[in-house]
Amino acid sequence: MMRSMYSGVSGLRIHQTKMDVIGNNIANVNTVGFKSSRVTFSEVFSQTIQGASGASENTGGRNPMQIGLGSSISSVDIDMGEGAAQRTDNPLDLKIEGDGFFVVSDITGNKFTRAGAFRIDEAGNLVTPEGLNVMGWKADQATGEVQKGQVEPIQILNPVNLYSEPSATENITLSGNININDTQLSDPNGVPFTANFYDSLGYRYTAEYRITNLPLANENQFTITLTDAGITDADGNVGVATGLAPIAQIIEFDPATGKIIAGPDTFDMTNLVTPFSTFSTMSVDFGDLTLFAGNTTLEAISGDINGIGSGNQAGSISGFEVGGDGKVIGRYTNGQTKLLGQIVVAAFQNPAGLQKVGSNLFVATTNSGDFDGLGQDITSRGGSFNSGVLEMSNVDLSREFTEMITTQRGFQANSRIITSSDELLQELVNLKR
Known part of the structure; x- marks a missing residue:
């Protein structure tokens, strides 16, 4: 009689534990990264009333007779499934x-x-x-x-x-077109264009260049000359580089294709000296220059065609x-x-x-x-x-609510075991009357 009551008590305990786990899961339904848990049950050991026996000449075999003594918590597992x-x-x-x-x-x-x-x-x-x-x-x-x-x-x-950290400009790409009939090319001042670059300390310079076809005899050859350079400091003040001497470079085009066929690989900047820095050389790419009809347009961009080696100020x-x-x-x-x-x-x-x-x-x-x-x-x-x-939390509310219902029913059923066992005991006590 008392075995059923204690089995009911064990059932109440484990279902209460399961309800605790369900409550914690639902409480954390919106907890970031939360991993839900589940409870599994197992039976407690059984009391053997009669052991098993094998078959003989006169009788058949008999199975063991056992009465279970309730249930217990087998595990509380964490579900490591990925949340939404x-x-x-x-x-x-x-x-x-x-x-x-x-x-x-x-x-x-x-x-x-x-x-x-x-x-x-x-x-x-x-x-x-x-x-x-x-x-x-x-x-x-x-x-x-x-x-x-x-x-x-x-x-x-x-x-x-x-x-x-700042870095010095290492590459310059010169692009555009030169019209061989542009009268400004024969002027001593030539066609001007500028190039911006940085020194190793991050100071920004604007170098002024001019391109002419004087005094060259070959009309497909042109001279690029560095004429001046300005420097802008952190306060926006502009000054002129000291020790500047003209730097001339000669380029030549193929008259049949209008594409560059000869030109320097670098701008020699060794004689450009400022109060802040000294310079060496910068690689220059003339490959995008053409000698076609149309306007004379020249543009110098810091860096190679991929923007590498453009230099920069501190940031x-x-x-x-x-x-x-x-x-x-x-x-x-x-x-x-x-x-x-x-x-x-x-x-x-x-x-x-x-x-x-x-x-x-x-x-x-x-x-x-x-x-x-x-x-x-x-x-x-x-x-x-x-x-x-x-x-997000990996709690599945539909599953938790289903588990909550079955857990409540399990708890209710086990409580009925206790009350029914109590009524049986009460009947036993009443036999004395």
Whole structure:
């Protein structure tokens, strides 16, 4: 009689535990990166009333006779299924597409999360809302590549990353057309054009050139002469470079095609001296010049045809973005970009073996596998980061409501076992009367 009552009590307990898990799942239906849990039951050991016996000549075999003694919790499992995407358009919100966890850290050590709602603190660190540092690989400023190794806090706005260093102009591309009948070409002042370039300190110069066909005898040859150069400092003051001497270069066209066939490879700037810098040479590409009919139009652009070697002034950071591979790219006011670091992921043999510690965080356990301290490039596992998107909770409300109904019915049925057993005991007591 009492066995049924205690079985009912065990049923009440496990169904109450299951309802607790369901309640927590539903409470976190809108929690970023939340992973729902489920409860499974198992029977408690059974009391054997009579053991099994084999068949003999006179009797057949008999099965064992057992009475179960209730049920217990078998497991509370974490569902590591990926949640749906929620678009936020915040560049610091990241969603992991695929397996893996963000690595975050505080004074107690590394922890792991799927919730990518990050922000920048006053020191320029990329952190979680609770202030844990997001970990990854730092960038080598000398090589512009990430340094793979032990994970470190990603500091986006450290003093080194706040500014982009200037660089001198190395290449100039000259394009346009020269009309051989343009009378201005025979004038000593020629046809003027300008070229802008930077020195190694980021000071911007405007060099003035003229192109003439004097005093050359070949009408398909022209002289390009550097006539003046101006410099603009940080305050907008314009001055004239000192020690400037005319620099002349000769170019020649094929009269049959109107295309350039001869020209210098460089502008020799060794005798251009300013109060700030000295110059060497800049490579120049004359390949886009033509000798066709039409207007004479000349344009000098800093950099080669791909914009490489154009030079730039110093710049301050104006924004940043996180690529699909986790690389954080800084954008600067001078048009340059710079790699600031790379966010990595941690992978585990058994992600469901991780232990929840609150605030959407997990820690490694002996059954999840250890974190190697290095992390992985997310693309090495076929995954990627999605910027401006968060991973939503993977709670399925339809399933939770169904589980809630069956759990309530199970609890109700077990309570009836207790009340019915109590009524039987009451009848037994009444036999004395």
